[in-house]
Amino acid sequence: VRNSQDRLAAExxxxxxxxxxxxxxxxxxxxxxxxxxVLAMWSDDGALMPPQHPSVHGRTEIERFFSRLFQQPGSxxxxxxxxxxxxxxxxxxxxxxxxxxxxxxxxxxxxxIGKGPHVYRRQPNESxxxxxxxxxxxxxxxxxx
Amino acid sequence: VRNSQDRLAAExxxxxxxxxxxxxxxxxxxxxxxxxxVLAMWSDDGALMPPQHPSVHGRTEIERFFSRLFQQPGSxxxxxxxxxxxxxxxxxxxxxxxxxxxxxxxxxxxxxIGKGPHVYRRQPNESxxxxxxxxxxxxxxxxxx
Numbered sequence: 205v206r207n208s209q210d211r212l213a214a215e216x217x218x219x220x221x222x223x224x225x226x227x228x229x230x231x232x233x234x235x236x237x238x239x240x241x242v243l244a245m246w247s248d249d250g251a252l253m254p255p256q257h258p259s260v261h262g263r264t265e266i267e268r269f270f271s272r273l274f275q276q277p278g279s280x281x282x283x284x285x286x287x288x289x290x291x292x293x294x295x296x297x298x299x300x301x302x303x304x305x306x307x308x309x310x311x312x313x314x315x316x317i318g319k320g321p322h323v324y325r326r327q328p329n330e331s332x333x334x335x336x337x338x339x340x341x342x343x344x345x346x347x348x349x
Numbered sequence: 350v351r352n353s354q355d356r357l358a359a360e361x362x363x364x365x366x367x368x369x370x371x372x373x374x375x376x377x378x379x380x381x382x383x384x385x386x387v388l389a390m391w392s393d394d395g396a397l398m399p400p401q402h403p404s405v406h407g408r409t410e411i412e413r414f415f416s417r418l419f420q421q422p423g424s425x426x427x428x429x430x431x432x433x434x435x436x437x438x439x440x441x442x443x444x445x446x447x448x449x450x451x452x453x454x455x456x457x458x459x460x461x462i463g464k465g466p467h468v469y470r471r472q473p474n475e476s477x478x479x480x481x482x483x484x485x486x487x488x489x490x491x492x493x494x
Contacts (some may be wrong), residue, residue: 251443255400255485259445259464292437296468298396298481300404319404320483323441323466336443338465340400340485 219290219332223297223324226332227286234281237274243267246334247325253338278306284317295324295332301339317342364435364477368442368469371477372431379426382419388412391479392470398483423451429462440469440477446484462487 226245233241243263246252252260252269260269285300303316320339324332371390378386388408391397397405397414405414418424430445448461465484469477 253464253485256487256489258487289439291439294434294436294439294441296439296441296481319398321466321468321481323468336441336466338483338485340398340483342401342403344401 216290219295220288223288223290223295223332224286226324226334227283227297227299227322230334231281231283235279237277239267239270239274242270247327250334251336253336255340276306278313280304285319293326294335295326297322297324299339361435364440365433368433368435368440368467368477369431371469371479372428372442372444372467375479376426376428380424382422384412384415384419387415392472395479396481398481400485421451423458425449430464438471439480440471442467442469444484 230242230245246263246266248263250266252266260266281301281303283299284302287298289296298321300319301317305314305316307314318339318341322334323336325335327333375387375390391408391411393408395411397411405411426446426448428444429447432443434441443466445464446462450459450461452459463484463486467479468481470480472478
């Protein structure tokens with residue numbers, strides 16, 4: 205007979221693996237400028253909080269944000285650290301990232317490192333969807349010349 | 350006989366009020382440059398993620414960060430929006446802020462608005478302590494002149 209503590213640990217491990225897979229899919233979609241792929245990871249009422257930009261709430265606004273972002277492809281993101289904690293219907297992932305970002309009309313490339321969490325919420329169909337994403341840079345602000 | 354759904358709702362409401370009070374105390378401590386007051390709100394292994402600064406992990410680093418910050422008093426923060434969600438031993442608060450920040454040797458004042466979450470974790474003694482705090486500005490980076 206498995207006791208409930210063992211069962212909890214096993215369930216948490218399965219959920220942690222599911223969330224790691226979801227984050228990997230999200231990263232692939234972002235690096236491929238795949239709008240439908242990114243939107244598939246988000247819950248309907250999610251909140252995206254980009255630096256130097258107001259909050260972006262809900263599927264329509266999130267679609268508009270990434271649609272604009274993907275007009276200039278060539279940026280690349282990777283996660284250099286991930287720690288996942290599951291509690292009830294919420295999962296919280298603390299991340300560190302490295303990025304090279306295309307920006308400006310001259311297509312300059314800016315390298316960046318930073319950090320932030322993902323918050324996932326379990327959906328009625330048991331899938332995990334992003335409820336919140338926020339990040340900021342570790343480095344002093346760079347200003348377009 | 351109260352059913353478990355009613356009991357859950359009542360407990361969540363009490364917890365939500367506790368977290369709102371904790372955030373209010375944290376804000377008072379920050380605005381008063383009260384180092385002990387700020388540290389009392391943090392869990393031992395918390396992660397503070399300030400913009401344009403590397404992650405700050407654990408009580409010793411968090412104390413050093415706020416100790417430096419409070420060497421230049423006069424900044425003022427307020428929260429203009431709060432939404433709290435409790436799930437098991439984790440509570441997640443989405444916030445928007447307005448701030449006037451003293452910075453630089455000339456004691457210039459920079460106004461800022463932005464957003465970010467608090468993540469709280471329930472401690473063995475039932476109190477809620479900050480496990481994570483991250484924020485970023487809504488506005489373009491300002492550069493010291």
